[in-house]
Amino acid sequence: MSTHDVVNQPPPRVDVDEFAADVPLREAVARYDADWALGELGAVGRHVGSAEFQADAERANVREPQLRAFDRWGNRLDEVEYDESYHRILASAVAVGAHTSAFDDPRPGAAVARAATFMLFAQVEPGHACPVSMTHAAVPALAADADLAAEWMPRLLSREYDGRLAAGKASALFGMAMTEKQGGSDVRANTTRALADGAGRWLLTGHKWFCSAPMSDAFLVLAQTSAGLSCFLVPRVLEDGTRNVFLVQRLKDKLGNRSNASSEVEFDGTVGFLLGEEGRGVRTIIEMVSRTRLDCVLGSAAGMRQGVAEAAWHVRHRSAFGARLVDQPAMTAVLADLALESEAATALALRLARAHDADASEQEVAFRRLATAVGKYWVCKRGPGHAAEALECLGGNGYTEAFPLARRYREQPVMAIWEGSGNVIALDVLRALGREAAPREAFDSELAAARGVHAAFDAHHDRLRIRLREAAEVDGALAQAHARSLVAALAVALQASLLIRTAPPAVADAFVAGRLSPDRGALYGELPAGVDTAALIARA
Incomplete structure (x- = not known):
């Protein structure tokens, strides 16, 4: 009797068109004026679904970045060595504009196409998305200085990738060094100092607790001047080709995000250029x-999609107790609920992306001011639990490093922490609600557009309006104590509104029943009776 015949195991999930397979993403791209990008996104979907790209994704996380602080003779190097797989991934993402294409060609739907591109890459390998995202975000910040923008913008918009630290490069990636060990999110507690040198440059001295992607070509850095906290552009290589003082003290040993190097850096007379008003x-x-x-939302939604795709593949090819797993009602309910959560996250992510397009109206700008924080809080908070449940669908296989969901489980929490953890985001939402009426009114208008279809949604919206009025009347401490539940209610209302207006009725009905009805469950797989789980799974 042979003991080594492999049976009842799913075939490898490789050489898949990840864009074609993601029905909610494809529909959202077309809905939000980016149907002109469908062909390019199809090419990206086939690339990231290829066996070669998946192998690179695994390799980049197994062969982690290594710090080379000194050469063999004791000279400072302050370089990070990456496996070639990481460079291949980053080069392919830059080549298709996952970083700055929305700014390079700012037509209607450009931010949506860029968001979908970013999500497809991050679905399979999320670590490289850090410098891609920061480069994207640096573009509007550079608008604060015409001279710096003229120097750096062409390089940021370039589709070339060059991982060397060198002067005269045609392209550039940006990183950030904002937080310090004594302050974290409280950046006003920063102690890094900047002194003008009298020649148009500033010299920075201080220690940054988190500096992401330290091999980037330039960084946005916060430092104190006599006028207060100011923003500086700090290049790694100066115009004459010499290395700027950028002392990489250590790489962070992180829970996840292993392919991406995060570091502590020391500035000691480091040259910087003032960006914006001192x-x-x-x-x-x-x-x-x-x-x-926004990219945190995109990254979390991409992770949810990976979880659903891998879980769906497994349960469709695996049998137990006399039937395929997907055909067993308990598993059907879990997979359908995971797919529903993923679709709601995708719907919210692409709606936010459209509000960030260059043609956004004043109402759209007001909407995104509040909705981005609301979406960041909720979608990123839902990510880790979603990853855990998707991993469980694979059973013991899911818990091993041979499959990608163990890596995803470690990855999802970073999105909830990066750019403001839960409390920071919730308090930002309170400030946005209280600072001016326009964001609140734009958000409410988005919700109101879905009224009249589901009584449970209308009732939730009515309660939400009452809560918002009450929150404006209570003292600050009480409002802060209940901020999280308020933000969660806003987020679920927005997702429900989007699905009611844009998704097939089976999806919208399931979301309202599973997230807003009195008999909603607390865990995945607890959908109320009557939900069309087959329709949800078909879209997965």
Whole structure:
């Protein structure tokens, strides 16, 4: 009797067109004026679904970046060595504009096409998305200085990739160094100092607790001047070809995001260039923060899609107790619920992307001001639990490093932390609600557009309006104590509104029943009776 015949195991999920397979993403791209990009996105979907790209994704996370602080003779190098797989992934993402294509060709739907491209790459290998996202977000920040923009913008918009630290490169990627160990999200507590050298440059001294992608060509850095917290552009290589002082003290040993190097860096007379008005550093980076928060939503939604795709593949090819797993009602309910969560996240992510397009109206700008923070809080918070449930669908296989969902499970929490953890985002939402009426009114208009279809949604919207009025009347401490539940209610309402208006009735009905009805469940797989689970799974 042979003990080594492999039976009842799914075939490898490789050479898949990830864009064609993702029905909600394809529909959202067409809905939000980016149907002109369908051909290019199909090519991206086939690339990231290829066996070669998946192998690179695994290899880049297994062969992690290594710090080379010194050469053999003791000279400072401060370089990070990546496996060639990481360079191939990053080069292919840049080549199709996953970083700055929306700014390079700002037509209607450009931000949507770029978002979909970003999501397809991040679905399979999320670590490289960090420098891609930061480069994207640096573009609006550079608008604060015409001279710096003229110097750097062509390089940011380039589709070339060059991983060397060198002067005269035709392309560039950006990183950020904002937080410090004593402050974290409280960047106003920063102690890094910047002194003008009298020749148009500034010299920075200080320690940054988190500096992402330290091999980037330039960084946006916050530092204190006599006028207060200011923003600086810090290049790694100066115009004469010499290395700027950029002392990489160590690489962070992180839970996930292993292919991407995050570091601590020391500045000691490091050359920087003032970006924006001195003392108004937070104002300079505010639009950049909005863009990176959007990418957190995109990255979390991409991770959900990976979880659904891998789980669906497994349960369609695996049998137990006399039937395929997908045909067993308990598993059908779990997979359908996971697919529903993924579709809701995708719908919200692409709607936010459309609001970030260059042709956004004043109402759209007001909407995204509030909705981006709301979406960032909720979708990123839902990511880790979703990954855990998807992993469980694979059973023991899911818990091993031979399959990609263990890596995804470690990856999802970073999106909830990066660019503001839960409390920071919830308090930002409160500030956005109280600062001016336009964001609140634009958000409410988006919800109101779905009224009259589902009584449960209308009732939720009515309660939400009451809560918003009450939140404006109570003292600050009480409002903060209940901020999280308010933001969650706003997020689920927005997702429901989008699905009611844009998704097939089976999807919208399931979401309202599973997220807003009195008998909704607390865990995945607890959908109320009457939900068309077969229709949800068919879209997965």
